[in-house]
Amino acid sequence: MQINELKINKKKNRKRIGRGGRRGTYSGKGMKGQKARSGIKKDLLFEGGQTSLIDRLKKTRGFKSVHPKKNVVNLKDLENKFKSGEEVNLESLVKVGLVTRKNIKNGVKILGDGKLTKKITVGKGILLSKSAKKVIGKSSK
Numbered sequence: 419m420q421i422n423e424l425k426i427n428k429k430k431n432r433k434r435i436g437r438g439g440r441r442g443t444y445s446g447k448g449m450k451g452q453k454a455r456s457g458i459k460k461d462l463l464f465e466g467g468q469t470s471l472i473d474r475l476k477k478t479r480g481f482k483s484v485h486p487k488k489n490v491v492n493l494k495d496l497e498n499k500f501k502s503g504e505e506v507n508l509e510s511l512v513k514v515g516l517v518t519r520k521n522i523k524n525g526v527k528i529l530g531d532g533k534l535t536k537k538i539t540v541g542k543g544i545l546l547s548k549s550a551k552k553v554i555g556k557s558s559k
């Protein structure tokens with residue numbers, strides 16, 4: 419068999435769509451409308467003027483924010499549960515039962531409600547309100 423005796427099956431050209439001209443009057447864009455025009459820049463969340471899905475979810479019952487609230491601990495709770503000289507950190511708050519282990523990942527904030535007569539130190543990972551910072555600062559001196 420010689421090279422010139424080989425039979426070659428020609429491949430059929432595939433149809434190129436969306437090029438305009440004879441291959442379809444609308445070039446794969448359908449009929450009229452905003453998306454058939456040139457230079458379309460439409461917001462992905464736009465729903466033709468009706469309230470978008472994201473805005474509707476906010477109004478439905480039981481909407482939950484993606485930013486969970488911090489666990490709140492008051493100074494009066496620290497006064498009752500901790501001894502003088504102890505350190506208040508996430509583990510010790512779980513140990514005394516002021517915060518659950520499940521909710522500790524949301525964080526803890528100490529608020530200035532109540533009086534504090536004991537000297538305590540606050541560990542890392544705990545936020546303080548301005549009033550609580552003032553009271554704890556006075557008690558540690």
